[in-house]
Amino acid sequence: MRKKLPKFPIPGWLAAVVTAVLCEGLLHLWTAEALLPARFLTVLVLALGFGCLLGQVVSFLGRGAWGKAVTVVLLVAVAACYLVSFFVWQFFQTFMSPITILRGAGGVATGFAGDALTLVVRGLWRIALMLLPALSYALLARPVRTQWRTRWLTLVLALAAYGLGFTMVQARPADAARLGETYQYESAVNAFGLHVAAVLDLGGGQQQEDPGPLLPPAPPAEPTEAETTPPSGETEPAVIDYGENKLYDFDALAAAESNSLIAQIHQGVGAVEPTKKNEYTGLFQGKNLIFITAEAFAKEVIDPELTPTLYRLANQGVRFDDFYQPKWGAGTTSGEFSNLVGLVPTNGGSCMLEAHQQDLFLTMGKQLQKQGYSSAAYHNNDYKYYDRNKNHPFLGYDYFMGYGNGMEEGVTGVWPQSDLEMIDFTIPKHLDHTPFNLYYMSVSGHSTYSQKTNAMARKNYDEVAAFCEKTGKTWSEPLKCYMAANLELEKAMASMVRQLEEAGILEDTVIVISPDHFPYGLENTKSPSGQGNCLDELYGYKSTNSMEHEHNALILWSPCLEGRDIVVSEPTYSLDILPTLLNLFGLDYDSRLLVGRDVFSGAEPLVLWPNFSWKTDLGYFNASTGEFLPTDGAPAATQDYISWVSQLVQYKIRYSSQVLDRDYFNYLSAAVNESQ
Numbered sequence: 001m002r003k004k005l006p007k008f009p010i011p012g013w014l015a016a017v018v019t020a021v022l023c024e025g026l027l028h029l030w031t032a033e034a035l036l037p038a039r040f041l042t043v044l045v046l047a048l049g050f051g052c053l054l055g056q057v058v059s060f061l062g063r064g065a066w067g068k069a070v071t072v073v074l075l076v077a078v079a080a081c082y083l084v085s086f087f088v089w090q091f092f093q094t095f096m097s098p099i100t101i102l103r104g105a106g107g108v109a110t111g112f113a114g115d116a117l118t119l120v121v122r123g124l125w126r127i128a129l130m131l132l133p134a135l136s137y138a139l140l141a142r143p144v145r146t147q148w149r150t151r152w153l154t155l156v157l158a159l160a161a162y163g164l165g166f167t168m169v170q171a172r173p174a175d176a177a178r179l180g181e182t183y184q185y186e187s188a189v190n191a192f193g194l195h196v197a198a199v200l201d202l203g204g205g206q207q208q209e210d211p212g213p214l215l216p217p218a219p220p221a222e223p224t225e226a227e228t229t230p231p232s233g234e235t236e237p238a239v240i241d242y243g244e245n246k247l248y249d250f251d252a253l254a255a256a257e258s259n260s261l262i263a264q265i266h267q268g269v270g271a272v273e274p275t276k277k278n279e280y281t282g283l284f285q286g287k288n289l290i291f292i293t294a295e296a297f298a299k300e301v302i303d304p305e306l307t308p309t310l311y312r313l314a315n316q317g318v319r320f321d322d323f324y325q326p327k328w329g330a331g332t333t334s335g336e337f338s339n340l341v342g343l344v345p346t347n348g349g350s351c352m353l354e355a356h357q358q359d360l361f362l363t364m365g366k367q368l369q370k371q372g373y374s375s376a377a378y379h380n381n382d383y384k385y386y387d388r389n390k391n392h393p394f395l396g397y398d399y400f401m402g403y404g405n406g407m408e409e410g411v412t413g414v415w416p417q418s419d420l421e422m423i424d425f426t427i428p429k430h431l432d433h434t435p436f437n438l439y440y441m442s443v444s445g446h447s448t449y450s451q452k453t454n455a456m457a458r459k460n461y462d463e464v465a466a467f468c469e470k471t472g473k474t475w476s477e478p479l480k481c482y483m484a485a486n487l488e489l490e491k492a493m494a495s496m497v498r499q500l501e502e503a504g505i506l507e508d509t510v511i512v513i514s515p516d517h518f519p520y521g522l523e524n525t526k527s528p529s530g531q532g533n534c535l536d537e538l539y540g541y542k543s544t545n546s547m548e549h550e551h552n553a554l555i556l557w558s559p560c561l562e563g564r565d566i567v568v569s570e571p572t573y574s575l576d577i578l579p580t581l582l583n584l585f586g587l588d589y590d591s592r593l594l595v596g597r598d599v600f601s602g603a604e605p606l607v608l609w610p611n612f613s614w615k616t617d618l619g620y621f622n623a624s625t626g627e628f629l630p631t632d633g634a635p636a637a638t639q640d641y642i643s644w645v646s647q648l649v650q651y652k653i654r655y656s657s658q659v660l661d662r663d664y665f666n667y668l669s670a671a672v673n674e675s676q
Contacts, residue, residue, distance in 0.1 A: 003409075005141035008140055008142060009141075009142050009615050010137060010141040010143070010144070011059075011143070012059060012061065012067075012068070012137070012146070013052075013055030013056070013058050013059045013146055013151075014055070014056040015058070015071070015075060015134070016058045016074075016075065017048065017051035017054070017055050017154075018133045019075045019133040020047050020048070020050045020053065021044060021045075021048055021051050022083070022130065022133060023082040024046075024047035024050070024194060025043070026049065026082075026126070026129060026130060027045055027082050027085065027086055027189075027193075027194055028193070030042055030086060031095075031189075031190075031437070032084065033190075033545075033624065034188060036625075037049055038171075039172070041168070042165055042168040043191075043192065043193040045161050045164055045165040045168065045195050046165035046166075046192055046195075046196055046526040047193055047195070048158075048165075049157075049160075049161030049165060050158075050195045050196075052154045052155070052157045052161065053158045054074075054078065056151060056154060056155060058071050058074065059146035059150070061074075061452035067143060068137075068138075068141065068143050071137065072138045073144070073374045074136060075134035076131060076134045079130040079131050079133075079134060079196075082130055082194060083130055084101065084193055085126055085189075085462075086123075086126065086355075086634045087120060087123065088101055091520075091524070092331045092520055093328075093518075093520040094186055094325065094327050094328075094329050094330070094331070095185060095197075096196075096329065096331075097185045097201045097329075097331070098201065098202065099196055099201070099202075099350060099632070100329075100330050100350060107245050114322060114513050115455045117422070122413060135639050140277065144324055144622070146177065150491050158372040169191070169192065169336075171675070174612075174623060174624075175191040175192075176488045178191050178192075178651075179192075179200070183200060183407040184346070184611055184612070184653070185200075185201050185329060186329055186611060187450070187610075187611040187612070187623075187624070188201075192348055197380075207318035209350040214265055214268035214564075214654060214658060215267065215271050215649070216268060216648060216651045217644055217647040217648055217651065218641035218644075220638065220639075220641050220643075220644045221640075222638055222640065223641040224618065224635035224636060224638060225635065226483075228309075240279070240332050242276060242277035242278055242279070244275070244277065245274055245582075245583065245588075245590065245598070245601070246274040246592070247589065247590040248586060248590055248668075249270075249336060250267065250269050251270050253671050256671065257385070257667070257671065259504050259667065261625040261658075262664065262667045265655070265658050265659075265664050268651070268655060269593060269655075270592070273603075274590070274591045275542075275579065275585065275597055275598050275600045275601035275602075275603045276590050276602055276603070277601075278600045278602065279600070280583065280584055281586055281599040282585070283560070283581050283584050284558065284581075284584040284586070285586040286508070287435065287509060287510050288434055288435050288436050288437070288505065288508055288509040288510065289364060289368065289436075289437045289438070289510050289512070289585070290337075290371075290438045290439075290509060290511050290512070290515075291340075291364065291438070291440070291512045292335050292439075292442060292511070292512065292514075292537050293335065293339050293340075293439075293440070293441050293514060293515070293516050294442050294489055294514065294515050294516070294561045295441070295442045295444065295445040295446050296441050296446060296447065296516070296517065296518070296519040297398070297445055297447040297486065297513070297552065298474075298518060298519050299314075299323075299551065299553030300539065301483065301553075305467065305471075306464070306467050306487070306490075306570040307486070307487065307490040307495060308490075308494075309490055309493045310490050310493060310513075312557075313493065313511060313513070314553060314555050314557075316562040316563075317555065317558065317561045318557070318558065318561060318566045318568060319566065319567045319568065320554045320556070320572055321567060321568065321569045322568075322569060322570065323551070323552055323554040323572050323573065324501045324552060324571070324572070324573040324607050324615070325338075325514065325515045325516070325518065325545065325550060325552060326550050326554045326573060326607070326608070326609045326610065327517060327518070327546070327549075327609070327610075328344075328345045328517075329345070329610055330351070331516070331517060332386065332441070332516040332517065333345075333352050333386040333515045333538070335515065335516030335574070336386075336441060336516060337351045338575055339516075339574050339577055339578075340362075340363055340365075340395055340439070340578070341360060341362075341363060341578070342577070342578030342594040342596055343355075343575070343594070343595055343654040343659055343660070344595055344608070344610065344657075345482075345654065345658055346610070346654035346656050346657040347661075351660060352386065352391045353387055353390070353391065354393070355391075355660060356394030356395070356664045357666075358395070358666040358668055359391070359396060359600045359662060359665050360592065360665060361665065362578065362582070362593060363578070363667060364396070364437065364581055364582070364585075365377075365394050365396020365397050365437060365439070367589070368397070368437040368587075369437075371398050371435075371587075372434045373435050373436060373437045374430065374435075374436045375396065375397045375436065375437040375438065376398055376399055376400070376401065376429075376430070376436075377392040377393075377401075377438075377439040377441075378401050378407065378426050378439070378440050378441070379401075379407070379440070380402070380403055380407055380416075380419065380421070380422040380442070381402065381416065381419065381442075383400070383401065383405065383407065384400060384402070388400060388402060388441070392439070394629070395439075396437075397439060399662065400573070401426070401514070403417060406418050407422065408424070409425070409546050410425025410426070411425060414443050414455035414483070415455055415456065416445075416446040416455065416456055417443055418444060418455075418456065418459075418488055418492075419440075419442045419488045419489045419492035420444075420488055420491045420492040422440065422442075422492070423440075423492040423493075423495050423499075424495055426438075427495075427496055427500075428497050431499065431503040431505065434505055434508065441516075441603040442489055442492070444485055444486070444488035444489055444492075445482075445485050445486045445488075445519070446485070446521070447519070447520070447521020447523055447524070448525075449481035449482040449521055449525065449534075450477070450478065450481050450483060454481055454484075454485055456484065456488045457480075457482075459480035459482075459484070460485070460491075461481065461484045462482050463484070463487060463567040464483045464484045464487065465480060468480065468640035475537070476527050476534055478534045479522065479527070479534050479542055480524040482522055482534070482538070488491075489494075493511075493513075497511075506559055507560070509558065509559075510556065510557070511556075511558070512554075512556050512557075512572055512581070513553075513555035514554050514555075514577060515552050515553070517536070517550075518535070518552065519535065522534040522535040522537075522538055523535040527535075538602075545622055545629075546611070548621075550609075554572065554574075556580075557620060568599050570599070570605035570617050571605045571607045571615045571617060572599055572605065572607065572618060573593045573596070573598075573607040574597050575594070575596030575608075576596035576597055579591055579594045579596050579597055579601075580598045580599050580600065582598070583598040583601065584597055584600075589611075593668075595608075595652045595656055604616065604617075606645065606649075608611060608649045608653065609623075610653070611624060612646065612649055612650065612653070614645055614646070614649045616645060617631060618630065618635065618637040619631045619634065619637055621645065628642055643653075
């Protein structure tokens with residue numbers, strides 16, 4: 001006869017408290033970029049409040065078999081929410097809001113099931129640890145009746161814990177601001193814990209009925225401690241006034257607007273300094289445009305011998321020495337959004353869906369459609385993933401084709417699909433229909449990086465292995481597979497350039513390549529060479545902040561640029577792409593409506609991250625720690641300057657949020673049309 005496990009009188013409310021505190025604490029320990037004791041303690045205190053509230057619910061479920069079963073299910077459900085958030089973070093290296101996770105669940109389940117299963121199997125011990133209170137309660141507990149006095153005490157404890165926790169938050173101004181004007185889901189998880197962030201997100205985050213004035217801050221009089229002046233006897237070169245990228249009278253629009261919230265946005269935009277037109281304005285006027293968002297691309301892929309076409313495009317066009325693609329919070333779709341729309345994707349995975357509900361007249365697709373360009377958007381994976389079949393036509397493309405609505409006729413059904421096959425199948429469709437505007441979302445560079453799971457890694461592996469043998473590189477197996485997968489993009493670009501040249505239209509074509517995000521699949525893979533994970537191995541150092549982590553490459557090339565040695569050494573990022581292209585193609589636009597800048601306009605450089613960190617030519621500000629890291633050789637920034645840029649970043653992120661949440665461009669289009 002099998003001996004039964006002993007039972008102990010364990011109240012359900014206690015199991016609930018332990019579950020909440022344990023799950024919240026483990027999630028923070030496993031994901032925190034830097035473990036800050038004060039923040040960790042705050043997370044635990046707030047989790048105690050959540051656990052006590054959860055305990056209140058459990059205390060009314062009864063102590064019979066039914067009540068115990070429901071309690072166990074509830075505890076497992078709570079732990080499962082934390083586990084899902086952890087595995088999403090581990091897979092994408094970012095926290096995603098519940099809505100974003102739900103919207104992307106189908107695509108992950110079908111497209112990346114193998115990758116996700118691998119992470120889950122490797123994390124079985126984490127699953128067991130988070131489920132430990134629920135399993136222990138199920139196996140060992142003899143439920144006991146909860147007295148009303150205990151219920152009142154746990155309620156008081158919950159209120160006290162939340163009161164103490166948010167008091168501790170207020171002691172750290174940077175975190176306190178995340179409850180309001182600098183709310184962002186991932187930073188909220190880090191600062192308050194998952195349950196608080198989820199409540200904030202489901203309640204609209206910082207969204208308010210009347211957010212108050214939306215105005216950019218005035219710049220400081222003294223940005224640096226020592227202003228630089230031309231040496232004695234030297235004069236600054238004469239500045240040619242090419243005019244401003246400015247179209248609308250926002251003061252007049254604000255005065256005529258009956259909606260006070262929209263009027264506030266008009267006023268804020270009108271207070272922004274417009275960028276200047278310049279010697280590069282209209283350089284690409286009338287040329288074809290091919291824009292590629294490259295899956296999991298990194299600048300380290302670019303090599304004169306292994307990827308000669310990418311090397312040519314990166315070094316013979318405009319050379320960007322300090323480019324970033326920030327981790328926006330929803331993987332590929334938010335990276336695409338930043339590349340194409342030029343706004344901060346404040347709503348994570350929902351940004352593209354919400355954006356197409358309004359007139360995105362500033363995108364290159366919409367602007368070039370007005371110029372009579374033919375256009376198309378392509379993707380060599382599932383055409384419905386991230387609802388691209390619904391989103392991309394709203395961005396200004398005549399049609400969108402992916403795998404499942406036409407691409408399967410020219411692309412083999414393997415994982416990941418071939419970028420080369422996509423280019424060879426689609427480019428010939430447009431050679432006789434110029435000028436054209438084509439957009440590609442590649443997939444060949446997608447994780448995971450092994451010959452077993454990645455068809456592109458298998459296809460190109462021998463070439464990479466031969467390159468390593470020839471050059472003496474000691475890349476680990478995952479890194480070889482990553483480079484092999486990206487070799488398919490190299491072959492695609494070589495084929496594209498060849499076809500355009502043979503058709504006699506290469507001289508009239510502009511090619512842009514920007515990543516969607518850094519190769520997070522490498523960060524999930526331990527490097528056998530002892531360099532930590534394989535992302536560290538790729539970079540050649542261990543990244544410790546967003547600036548080091550999310551550096552990347554932007555390719556902007558046309559034959560007319562070769563030999564001109566155009567270098568952009570200032571910090572740039574994905575939100576600078578759209579205004580730069582609008583200027584280069586000579587398209588009329590109002591620069592104040594976009595978050596980034598035309599990199600040739602002379603406007604002050606600014607790269608921002610969704611957690612409110614930022615970088616300028618003077619240095620990098622880490623919003624998580626409050627630390628400012630000056631750029632080597634740059635003048636020392638004043639505290640007023642650091643405060644001003646931080647406020648400017650808040651304005652730009654808040655503005656982007658208001659554009660999406662208030663359908664601002666619809667109001668603007670209607671007001672402009674009415675005034676004409």
